[in-house]
Amino acid sequence: MALLEVRGLTMKFGSLLANHDISFDVEEGSITGLIGPNGAGKTTLFNCISGAYKPTAGKVLFAGSDITGWPPYRVARLGAVRTFQVVRPLNDMSVFDNVLVGAFLRERDLTSALDVAECSLRFCHLEDYRDKLAGNLTIGLKKRLELARALATQPKLLMLDEVMAGLSGAELKEAMELLKEIKAQGVTLLVVEHVMEALMPIADKVVVLDGGVKIAEGPPREIVESERVIAAYLGEKFSRRLKELKT
Numbered sequence: 001m002a003l004l005e006v007r008g009l010t011m012k013f014g015s016l017l018a019n020h021d022i023s024f025d026v027e028e029g030s031i032t033g034l035i036g037p038n039g040a041g042k043t044t045l046f047n048c049i050s051g052a053y054k055p056t057a058g059k060v061l062f063a064g065s066d067i068t069g070w071p072p073y074r075v076a077r078l079g080a081v082r083t084f085q086v087v088r089p090l091n092d093m094s095v096f097d098n099v100l101v102g103a104f105l106r107e108r109d110l111t112s113a114l115d116v117a118e119c120s121l122r123f124c125h126l127e128d129y130r131d132k133l134a135g136n137l138t139i140g141l142k143k144r145l146e147l148a149r150a151l152a153t154q155p156k157l158l159m160l161d162e163v164m165a166g167l168s169g170a171e172l173k174e175a176m177e178l179l180k181e182i183k184a185q186g187v188t189l190l191v192v193e194h195v196m197e198a199l200m201p202i203a204d205k206v207v208v209l210d211g212g213v214k215i216a217e218g219p220p221r222e223i224v225e226s227e228r229v230i231a232a233y234l235g236e237k238f239s240r241r242l243k244e245l246k247t
C-alpha cells in the first residue's frame with residue numbers, strides 16, 4: 001500500500017519550473033531514494049510534500065489524506081517529517097534538548113517526552129554527546145542529531161535530505177545501518193542522497209529527477225543500468241565501477 005502518493009506535482013518559481021508534473025508512490029515500510037543532479041528539484045519536492053511550499057499544481061496524498069498545501073506543523077502531526085539539507089539545530093541548546101523538542105510534537109507530558117527523547121538519542125548513538133551544545137557538534141554529528149530529532153516526533157514517513165553528505169567511510173556504514181534499523185522499526189523512508197554507494201544497497205526503489213522532471217523510477221538494479229539516468233546523472237564512470245564490483 002502506498003503511504004505517500006505524489007500526483008502531477010508542479011512547482012514554479014516565477015518562470016522557473018522547479019518541479020514539473022511529478023508523480024510517484026512511496027510504499028509503506030519501504031526505503032525510496034530520490035536522486036538527480038544539483039538543481040534537479042529534489043529539495044523543492046520535499047518542501048512541497050512537507051508543507052514549506054504550496055505547489056503550483058498537483059496533489060500530495062499522505063496516509064489517506066489530501067495534504068496538498070497544508071502547513072508544515074499539520075503535515076508533521078499527521079506523521080510526515082523531514083530533515084534539512086542545510087542542518088538547522090537549535091545551536092544554543094544541548095543535544096538532548098534538541099531531541100526533546102522533537103518529542104513534544106506528539107507527547108503531551110514531560111515524562112513520556114523525556115522517554116521518547118532518550119530512546120531516539122540512544123537509537124542514533126548520540127548518548128555521549130547529550131549535554132554538548134548542538135552548535136559545537138561536527139557536521140556529521142549535526143546530521144545525526146537532525147535524524148534523532150526527526151525520529152523523536154515518531155514519524156510514519158521520514159524524509160531525509162542528504163543526511164550522508166560529507167560522511168567518511170565508517171560513518172557512512174553506520175548511517176546505512178541506522179537507516180535499515182529505522183526501516184525495521186516500521187518507519188517509511190524517502191531519502192535524497194548523492195552518495196550512491198550508500199543509497200543503492202538499501203533502497204527498495206529509486207526515483208530520478210532531472211531538470212524538474214521525473215526521468216526514471218524503478219528498483220536500484222534497473223536504475224543503475226538505465227542509459228538515460230547514466231547520461232543525466234550517474235555518469236559512465238559510476239556504472240563501470242558498479243559493473244566491476246558485480247563481477
Ligand SMILES: Nc1ncnc2c1ncn2[C@@H]1O[C@H](COP(=O)(O)OP(=O)(O)O)[C@@H](O)[C@H]1O
Nearest residue numbers: 013016018036037038039040041042043044045
Ligand atoms: N525558493 C526558491 N526560489 C526560487 N528558485 C528556487 C527556490 N528553491 C529552489 N529554486 C530553484 O529550483 C531549482 C531546483 O532546486 P532544488 O529543489 O534545490 O534542487 P536540488 O535539491 O535537486 O538540488 C533550482 O534551479 C533552484 O535554483
Ligand SMILES: [Mg+2]
Nearest residue numbers: 042043044085
Ligand atoms: Mg537539494
